[in-house]
Amino acid sequence: MDQDAQKNYFEIAYRTGSDVWTHIPYHAVAMRMLPPLAKDSFILDIGVGRGLWLHKLVAAGFRVIGLDYVADIVRKGNLDLKSENLGDRARFVVGDVTDIPLADSTFDCVTDIGVLQHMASGQRIGYMSEVARVLKSGGYVLNVSLSKETQRFLGFKPKHSADASFEKFGVSYYFFTNDELNGLFLDYGMKLVDQRIEHFDARTDPDDSIALVMSLYKKD
Numbered sequence: 676m677d678q679d680a681q682k683n684y685f686e687i688a689y690r691t692g693s694d695v696w697t698h699i700p701y702h703a704v705a706m707r708m709l710p711p712l713a714k715d716s717f718i719l720d721i722g723v724g725r726g727l728w729l730h731k732l733v734a735a736g737f738r739v740i741g742l743d744y745v746a747d748i749v750r751k752g753n754l755d756l757k758s759e760n761l762g763d764r765a766r767f768v769v770g771d772v773t774d775i776p777l778a779d780s781t782f783d784c785v786t787d788i789g790v791l792q793h794m795a796s797g798q799r800i801g802y803m804s805e806v807a808r809v810l811k812s813g814g815y816v817l818n819v820s821l822s823k824e825t826q827r828f829l830g831f832k833p834k835h836s837a838d839a840s841f842e843k844f845g846v847s848y849y850f851f852t853n854d855e856l857n858g859l860f861l862d863y864g865m866k867l868v869d870q871r872i873e874h875f876d877a878r879t880d881p882d883d884s885i886a887l888v889m890s891l892y893k894k895d
C-alpha cells in the first residue's frame with residue numbers, strides 16, 4: 676500500500692467535501708458505549724477529521740485532543756474551537772497514529788472512529804503500541820471499525836468474500852471480525868468490556884450498507 680497516496684486521498688476528500696464517512700450517524704451509540712468517566716477526563720481522539728465526535732465529547736464535559744495527519748483539517752479544527760471559545764477544552768494536533776507526539780500515560784480514554792481499518796498490516800504494531808503507550812493504566816479504548824459483517828461497500832462484498840482486505844483509489848480498507856479485533860487489543864493488555872455490531876446506510880452508493888463493529892476495551 677502506498678502511504679502517501681492514502682494520505683493524499685484524505686487531504687483531497689476534506690478539501691473537496693467528499694468525506695462521506697464524516698456523516699455516518701454512529702455518535703449516539705458510541706456515546707452510550709463510553710465508560711463512566713469523570714467530568715474533565717482527558718480523551719484522545721485519533722483520526723479526528725472534522726471533529727464532529729470531538730465536539731460531542733467536549734459537550735459531554737471532557738477535555739479532548741484530536742489527532743490527525745491532515746494538517747489543513749487540524750488548522751481548521753483549531754480555528755473552529757477558537758471561534759466557539761472552546762480552546763481551553765480541546766485542541767487539534769498534527770501527527771501520525773503510529774508515532775503519536777504526546778507523552779506516555781496521558782489519557783483516560785482513546786477513541787478511534789475509522790482509523791485502524793485503514794492501517795496496513797505492517798503498521799498495526801506501531802498503532803497498537805502507541806495507543807497503549809499514551810493510555811493510563813485502567814484507561815479505555817473505544818474503537819469503531821468496519822466489520823466483516825458488511826454486505827456491500829464501495830463495490831466490495833466482505834461478508835461473502837474470503838478476503839477482508841480491499842483497496843480502492845489508493846486507500847486500503849480492512850473489515851474486522853470481532854475475534855480478530857479482540858485478539859489484537861488483548862496482545863497489548865486491553866480486555867474487551869463491551870462490543871456490538873451496528874448497521875448504517877453509507878452515502879457511497881445507493882446499495883451500500885456498512886456494518887461497524889463498536890468495541891470498548893480496558894487497559895490492565
Ligand SMILES: C[S@@+](CC[C@H](N)C(=O)[O-])C[C@H]1O[C@@H](n2cnc3c(N)ncnc32)[C@H](O)[C@@H]1O
Pocket residue numbers: 685686696697698721722723724725726728742743744745770771772773787788789790793
Ligand atoms: C475514515 S476517516 C474518520 C474521521 C473521523 N474519525 C470521523 O469519524 O469522521 C479516517 C481519519 O483518519 C485519519 N488518518 C488516517 N491514517 C492516519 C494516520 N496514520 N495518522 C493520523 N491520522 C490518520 C484521516 O486523515 C481521516 O481523518
